[in-house]
Amino acid sequence: MAAMATGDEHAASEVLRGLARHVNCLNEDNKATRKRAIELIKRETVDKGHPSSVLQGVFSALLKPLLKCLSDPMERCRETAIATITEFIRCVPKPEESLPYLMPCLAHRLGEKELPEPAEELRLSAVELLTLLVEVCGKHLAPYLTEVINILQVTIVDPFPDVRRESCKCTILFAKCVPEHFHMQAESLVKPLMQTISHQHSRVRVSAIEATGAVIQHGTGKNMDDVLSHLAQRLFDNSPQVRKAVTVVVGDWLLHLRDRYSYFHKLIPLLLSGIDDEIPEIRLLSADLWKQVGAQWEKENEDEIKDKMDFLLTPPPSYPPGVERPGLGCRELVVRNLSRLVPAITHDVTDWLVPTRVRTSQLLSVLLLHAEDHSTQHLQPLLATLYTACTDTERDVVSNCLAAAKLLGTFVPPVVFLKLLLDHVTAPCSSSHPWAPLMVLAAVLGGCSQTLLKPHLEKIANTLSQPDVCQEYHQVVYLEQLLACVDVLLRPGESDHGSVSLQLLQVLVTVQSLSTEPRLSEKALESVQLLSKVQGLDSAMELYRQHMGQLLDWLSGSVNTWSSYSPQRLQLHITVIQSGPVIGEFVSQLMPLLSSCLQPDRDPEMRMSIFTMLAKLLLDATNTLDSQGHFRDESETFLCDVLLPNLVWRAGRIAAAVRTAALSCLLALLHGGAITPGQLLCLEEKLSPRVLSALEEDSQLARLFACRSLSAILRLIGASLHPEALNTIYPMLLKRLDDSSEEVRGVALQALGLWLSSLTKDYNPELCAAHLQLLFQRLLLHLDDPDGSVQDKVLEILKKGSSVHPALLRREAEAVRDQQRSPLYCDQLLQHISSLPTDATAVS
Template sequence: MAAMEKAGDEHAGSEVLRGLHRHLNCLNEDNKATRKRALEFIKKETIDKGLSSGVLQEVFSAILKPLLKCLSDPMERCRETTIVTMTEFIRCVPNPEECLPYLLPCLAHRFGEKEILEPAEELRLLAVEMLTLMVEVCGKHLAPYLNEIMSILQRTIVDPFPDVKRESCKCTVIFAKCVPEHFHMQAESLVKPLMLTITHQHSRVRVSVIEATGAVIQHGTGKNVDDVLSHLAQRLFDDSPQVRKAVTVVVGDWLLNMRDRYSYFHKLIPLLLSTMLRLIGTSLHHEALNKIYPELLKRLDDSSEEVRGVALQAVGLWLSSVTKDYNPELCAPHLQLLFQQLLLHLDDPDSAVQDQVLEILKSGSSVHPALLKREAEAVRDKQRSPYHCDVLLQHISSLSTESAPDSPK
């Protein structure tokens, strides 16, 4: 039965190709209007005709090479019709992977070189959408074409057109999940273009980049976590709640599913705690808050600057989460330990860390100014320089001055 069906598809396909023969020849004509009409006729007599998937497979195999030449046609409309037609063939045929040996090298040449040859941004978008579709329908058949796909994504992620960036990120996520056993070999090549794009002015692009970064790191070798950590930490303070949420989802997914994830807990947990404090810190009970800060203090001595930076940001968020419901006298032992540890880092050899700790202590000094004042005075003369302690003590004094009642005149 299957043999008869295939024979029927071949016969029907031959009939269609006989009707297309003259129009396929017209694709080589110098007249651009002739080429345009030929491409439109080919689309009309195949994709638009409602032919069976088996017949379309026979036809696509025969006309693919002539169509590929049209990707570099001087006329934009011809290139557009070509991409649209090929996309629909890929969507409809039962064995789209048969086109890969011809189509992917051609796409890599046109969209994966240092200088992208396609000038029209809308057509670049159509091409990347076609690539995404190929990844979706061809799956593991794409493994031999890792180089071609990665070369395309490296260029299109940094494309000037925001929609191309977003579609490239979407394609990256799907491709990473399709061939994880191969993707890790070149995952690192996408880190730089993603980090160059993570600060894009459009929040939707930033969200897409974060999601793609999640897939690249999770399905990569794991050695690029440090390369993206500081960038993700900065996005925790993004103006867009969708961007902040994307960071939370990605880091949470890493903690649950990333290969060798336990090696990265000390780097990832401060990120997740920072997000949690930013989102729900002020609604947390003081007992919950008091369980969080010890984990953050442990990370202040981490060998990674990125981890220390994120932990300090989280400590600042912890202090800003303390509300009027937090009883400073009842929780004084917790605050004392926190202040003592921060004052140790106020004497850090790195001046940038000193400045960051100073701002955190100043912003959190209103929680229990008297306790912080005592702790700062106790360590002032033990530090390399009393400068930062003096600035802090002066700030605490200004708080008490501001809160004091006006003097009688």
């Protein structure tokens, strides 16, 4: 052995003797000389392929001159020096012997903030040299802990990204090589790493995350809070590799960190967040690491949980289908840390960054899936969190929170969640978002089994149908959630809905009455049909037949307080319109309600809307109000006690609008056949004055309705009217021939034609000659109307009236013939009169 060592020494001496001149040239002022010298040294040593034992001696002799070259002004010289030293370190059997000289030099070149080495590529080579030293020297670097840490503090934040990456790699190796010493100064690397963890290059961020994992793993653990927020931000990184790195690091901490039990509540959310990552690889990695964590905890705490092993292995009833139940260890970890996790969730779900809110809302579902029925203990803060989250403007946040709410319904007993939820529904915490509790309620009910929910149906339905709940708020979103709650209760199943049918129908009627969105009204109507279907009824009308009496009682209870703003007015409208012929079976109950809200002293706008509704019904009376023939028994009372009082003239535009609405209702009553001629004849003395008075209304529509109503009256009972009653009608109609509205003039002419057709043998033309003369004179005046269509209508009416008193009409026509612009129409009339039989009577 001694001989071999002597041989190596001799070989090394020979090599050094050949290099003596080159080593001396390293001190020359000429940079080309120095460059050539160091290149020749490299060529004659590490490039020559000498045995490592020979190179050891050569390296020991050349180390100091080579280290001096690291400060050479010429970049090429420094580059070759670093390359030469690196190769020596790679080749020699005892590289640690160089550390006393090499480490101070590297610390000077790399560990100064002023960057003594200006070339970034050389800084990279120098850090790679340091990494190599860590790899080959291992624990021999322990005495140089301060120098290495100082270097890494600077190079981790180096302007050159590759230097940062290499520094992070070196950090990981160094922490693993000297863990018993590294922890003493690991803390000083946290700040530079946190500066690098958000670098613009994703590969640098990955390296910084991996280095952070090693620093915390082999450090004191005091800096965990300093790095967690930065790692949490990287969970939203655009680069999947960065997110994957976070997952790996956090999983490793949860498995191997010395004080991991103290940080479970902070680390679990970071790992579980990866379970919902958009990249399948990250999702699978997170799930696998989480299973490992749970299994390890289960093994470490086997004695503590052995009593739970049996009954906790069976999934609870109604467990979400298609979802793999987490292992016992995973569930226990979440349950034991839930009291700390829920406040963090509550905080982050309102974060100003959308990705944070989305990821937090996803995490909430994952946690509840693990917590199962243990979430009952945290129900109050969980519900408050859900109320806030479901008002988020981001759709994904809302959908994730509703999924979480559904899990609450699956795991929490209904008696518990209903006590809190129904109180919040009746008294919302937020005046700006009163629909939030309803939205959460619908989701929670959707997750609860119908078997468990069945005993509570009535309580839920009674709450939803309370006026403060279903009538207080008119926002579309509120009504949508109200409807969603009803739809959840109507899920196909074995539940008996008979006990809650009325309450649900009241809610659905209210939604339709308050909705301003046609799609929402249509959806509510579909729910009405579904409600009838789940009870085995043939149609929605059967459902109304079943509850109409109760609905009318429900509405009558508050009728004395109704106004134009009352939802009950709209509820009445929906009820009577949608029930179709069924309402005809309950006329006796409906009429007092109508009479009460249509009295002249009630809200004018409310009366207008109800009259408009009644007009629609009365036009089709046989299929609505009079489907059973019962309305006719009430029609006289309705006309006298409701319609006529509303036709009395009162000052003001609103009062005029009410009279117009009442006239439309009267016209519908006369046209729809809901009043018999006999009933009408009995009421003529009361009715005619009101209608005739309406012919003088300022409203064109009112005058039109009045003219048409007179036409209807004449058609129904004109032949039965006393001559005196008839003679009070035509003068008012004649006035309307000068109306500003062509439509009113046309209807007035039609009414005059009906008036003439109503004259019977009881009407004596000789006694009433003065009336007939006035009528003929006014009609002859309009026979010369500028409007040809009016002339045609007047001619037909006069032809019809010529049989009443031909002689009188002839005289009047002859008297005005020459005064008219064209005698054509007068001539046609006279010719018609001449064609009448000579024995024609005065009465047709």
